[in-house]
Amino acid sequence: MTVTGQADHSGAESDFNPMVNPHQEDPHPFYRRARTRSVMFSPSVDAYLVCRYTDVHAVLDDPETFSARLAFPFIYDNPPEVVAELRAGGVPEQRRLVDEDSPRHRQIRALIDVGFSAQRIRSLMPVVWRRAEELVDRFTGGTADLVAEYAGPYVQGIINAVIGFPVEAAERVETSTLDSFTLSNPAAPVEAKIDAARRLGEFTRYLQALVDARRAAPRDDLISVLVHGADGIPGLAQDGAVHGIIRGTRIAGFPTTRDAITATTLLALQNPAVHEGILREPTQTIIKATEEALRRNPPNRGVFRVTTREVELGGTRLPQGARVLVLFDSANRDDTVFPDADAVVLGRPNVHDHVSFGRGLHACPGAPVARAEIQVALRTLFGRLPGLRLADGFEPTYRAIHLVRGLESLRVQW
Known part of the structure; x- marks a missing residue:
């Protein structure tokens, strides 16, 4: 094995902390510098940062x-x-799907x-369209926060229906995700x-009641599929395993799609040519805008991995047991793959090469339904409110969450 360097441990310049500024609001200047260097170790995330597209x-x-x-x-x-x-x-201490290796x-x-x-996605589409229309119907006063009043409740209702949570449990389920x-x-x-653990115990009892009910009488939902x-x-033999997969699916399926909807909407509202294209030719423009927004601002920042052996990565030798953070949002703006990567370019010939939904063994199973949700949300929003624009004085700010990057709010008016 040829090794051209060791991991960069040069201190502040290699440290990355998505929970604080400047990385919380705009990590891309850091990523641009990182892609010019070898793999770097970040003390704040206790991992080596994988920033180049080929290394990802x-x-x-x-x-x-x-x-x-x-x-x-x-x-x-x-603790x-x-x-x-x-x-x-x-x-139950159970792994989510994203935490599992083969063969499990x-x-x-x-x-x-x-x-x-x-087939399941097609059967859900009437629910998806109806949910979007209902939420726009609730808008009043010519202004709204599209995170709290549209994208959030819209995606929440859909992922809960896929899993099998009843409508009245929405607040309880959302609390468990947080x-x-x-x-x-x-x-x-x-x-x-401690408070979160106490509440998660209460939610565990609630979820077990749903599992028991599906074991006795299955329905058309994910809980029933996992049980039966x-x-x-074959279904999963241990109820604890069902709990882990359900918790993980809800975590993966809600904030990421919510944030992809608002990121795509923001891209359209900040770029008049995209907005005009949506009004003139909504279907194709929204499909293109969705992929470009996913590339530029993936809602899932990345994933952690651990090396099972000594390995060379990007010219750097990593020991066995090294923790790495694979950064999708850096790879997606690698200019060696996506020319003029910071720009909004609809119809990029290779836009689908982005890694926002992962790749390979752990490619996101919910990607098709997420794309459908995003496109219906935008088609409904701009179809109903063609004069939609950003609220006066609005400046985007982002949440301080470890691996999920999404808007705090998206205030609009019409």
Whole structure:
């Protein structure tokens, strides 16, 4: 193995912290510098940063060397007082799909693919269209926050329906998602984690009641598929495994799609040619705008992996057990792959080469339904409100969440 360098540990210039500025609001100046250098170690995320497109591909295409299962901490790796609350609540310690390696990944992925099949997506489309129309109907006063009043409740209703959560449980389910984020965030205060663990115990009991109900009487939802199996694929034998996959699917399917909708809408409102194209030729323009927004601002910043052996990456030798952070939003603006990468270019010939939905073994199973949700949301929004524009004085700001980058709000008027 030829090695041309060691990992860069040069301090502040290589440190990356998405929870604080300037990286929280705009990480791209840092990414541009990072792509000119070798793999760098960031103390704030305790990982080597993988920023170049070719290096991101190298990691995602080699799951045997770059393990998902070893990369994410167990929620039971939290401080003892947090673990005590988790145990008291009976919260199962189970992996999500994104945390699994083969061969276990294969069975779970096959079941989730059934839950997100093309047939299932087609059957959901009336619900998707109806939900978008209902939310626009609620707008009053000529102004709205499209995060809180449109994209959030829109995606929440759809992913909950796919999983099998009843409409009246929306607030409870959303709280559980936020609690899961808190428990996996190394920077969250211990007191907040204790409260999150306590609530997650209550949610565990609620979810178990749904699992028991589906075991007795299956429905057309993901919980039933996971419990009973489908298409010759056996269901999951342990209820705890069902809990882990459901929690992970809700985490993966809600904030990312919500933030992709608002990112695409912001792109259209900040670029008059895109807005005009949507009004003139909505179907094709929205499809192109969706992909360009996903490339420029992927809602999922990236994923962690851990090396299972010593390996060379981007000319740098990494030891066995090294933690790496694969940064999708950096790879998607690599000028060696996407010329003029910071610009908005509709109809890029290689736009679908972006890695916003991952790649290979862990490519997002919900990508087709996410694209459908984004396109329906924009078609409805701009169709109903052709005069839509950003609210006077609005400046985009972004949430401080570990691996999810989304707008705090998107205030508009018409």
